[in-house]
Amino acid sequence: MIELSIRDGRRKMVNYFSLAVLCALAFAAIAPLFFIFAYLLLRGWGGLSWSFFTEIPRPVGESGGGMANAITGSLVLMGLSSALGVPLGLACGMALSELKKTRTAKALRIAIDLLTSVPSIVIGLFAYALVVVPLKGYSAWAGGFALAIVMVPIVARSTEEILKLVPSAVHEAGLALGLPRWKVLMRLILPGVRTGITTGILLALARVSGETAPLLFTAFSNSFGFRGLSSPIASMPVQIYTYATSHDETWRQLAWTGALVLVFVVFLLNLVTRILTRRKI
């Protein structure tokens, strides 16, 4: 009996110790978030001014200047990529949920799964081969195309998930009214899950707004501002990368402030999606 109780004591000790370790591990997982956020505020906040949003960067050595070119560039790129990526993603999501177990849907599901796992720099290579080479130069088109490919699987997945949640009774009610299937889907079901679909699109936008690798040799960069869709275009992430790796103090400051703004936008998008999902479909 005594031996048993000693063993029990040991088991209890091991138990408490292990549970404490799990708590510590969870803490270790979220600690970097605070470190990163603290430094973004510490280093980036000081550079926040009106001119950051309205001025284009100045040459090395001169102080002042902003990232207006990168901000407009990012907006243009996000618009372009949404124009292609959102409809394609939505259609893929609908195809996944409507075509169910057909050969097409199975193949599509594999393609979407694998598309999610393609490293974004490889997507950049693809856009380079498909758009930059034929157009003979870096362009906003190429950058938008690369980002669209990043968006497609995200939008498709979330659309499929949302459509799965719609009770089949809605489907059946529509069909019972004699409506054709496409009308049931487009007029009855889609309007009902609008919020859920918006959530997916916002998440895709949040992801795309921070993508750098696929833009390096597709959209490239420029320091003058918008020059049309067939010429190189600046973007926040690429600009941050360029400035962070430069040796100019002003530029490094711009990189920190840019990162702060970028993270703020991304967090805001995430927060909005969270609030939208909490209200449920």
Place this chain on the structure above:
Amino acid sequence: MNRSPKGSTNLSGRANIGDRVFYAGLRAVSWTTILLFVGMLIFIADLSWIAIKETGWKFWTIDDWNPPMEIFGAAPFIVGTLASSAIAVMISAPISIGTALFLREIAPRKLAGIVAFLVELLAAIPSVVYGLWGVFVLAPVMRDHIQPFLATWFGPETYFAAALAHVLTGIAYPFLLLADAFGMTSVTLVSLSAKMMMFSQGLFNGPPLGLGLLTSGLVLAIMITPTVTALSREVLLTVPDSVREAALGLGATRWEMIRLALLKTGRAGLIGAVILGLGRAIGETMAVTMVIGNRNAIPSSLFEPAQTMASVIANEYNEADGLHLSSLAFVGLSLFIVSLIVNLLARTLVRYLERGSRA
């Protein structure tokens, strides 16, 4: 005539024209996307064609990358990618699985919600921001504090290095015997042990630079933790409550229940989650490019700067042409294939677990 899915029939008896067009459209879009994916492989293979013809499969074993001399071998980048991802996974796996267990078993519902949200935010931070933070905040800390500490305790001529060399020799020796039996190699035990000793002594050797393999592995670990945590949580949810309750009912402590019921039952899925994290680490570009130090050679120490498959493309693609450009595309093609294999492997494992839990 009845081509609409689920074999549904219209009451009016005729197939609806709108439906036919609509479903044809969906099918067309699906195949477009599938083609897009296949096209990706073909186009990148086309970009790398010159390099494939020039160097062939030797490309992966040549350990020199020298654009001015037109020597292109991917071995330094393959080693860099494997090493940095391995470090990332070794750090991230226990943290992520621990966090997932914490969220499911320990944290009260409210706290679990908050922690899960914070981990999600970590996933939302763009890669380039991790890079910025890594270069200006983490690298100096690594250089001034962590790397000197590691060098003192695990560096050359420490007990750790000696012990590690012996353990590695012990692990490798059976393989050596096996290879010897097939007449494939003539490495002796002495030279094997010497090699392992060199490897172990070199691991934490050299001047602490801040930027390098170890720092990039650490940044990668932070970046993949949200992914692995989320996937592990999903895996843990597939373990039925009855298994947990059975363990507790037999008088297991909470930790014993976690070990026996959760970790053991979910093993395949958890490994799958970690491998998916590995896949992310392998393909991650910007943060690594910024902190790994960009040196095109096989590193012998974790403190040394290195280069990964993704980072060399990011660094050199804009200034490359001809064979150089094509070789970079070949690196990209290799990266593409590796990440496909890793992901398929992980998915198979997760699916295997799902089937197991249903049975």
